[in-house]
Amino acid sequence: MIIPIQKEQIPNEFEIRLAGELFTFEVHYNAEYDFFTVDLYKSGDVLVLGEKVVYDSPLFDTYSDERFPGVTITPLDRADNEDRVTYSNLGNTVFLYVSDDDG
Template sequence: FFTVDLETVSGGSSAPLVYGEVLRCGKPLFEAFNDERYPLPVLCPLCLTGDEIEEITYDNFGTQVRLYLFDRPGGDA
């Protein structure tokens, strides 16, 4: 499986927010976290080709499965 790390950068130093968030097709990233430190848009790995993809692999990531941005409900994005 693929994972994503998220850090904030301020004044030349970084602070980790999340290590090892697993990418799951159709599931928003950082869904369990909802505060001002996390990206305002929702990041979600999706397959929009019509293929029935349940697992993100080296073969389909970046081709059939891509990361998409959506406005966060209630956000000002």
């Protein structure tokens, strides 16, 4: 599964079902330094604000709280041509891939 990001609508807030649970993502873009961040909410509660989207680094990986999604979300370019997430490549060559934590 790929999480779609609507760059043209940033800041973009949307709901998504992950591992059977509903979460709210809010995506922001820092134009000065060309990077994205994600805020994550569950049932209206803030789980994290400003998680930087880093190439090949799973989002929310440093949190062990059971309220977080039971999946791994990793920004990747399947062709392995990119080494960072930028405005020009997110949604074109780099996507947020969701994989089940159970394998």
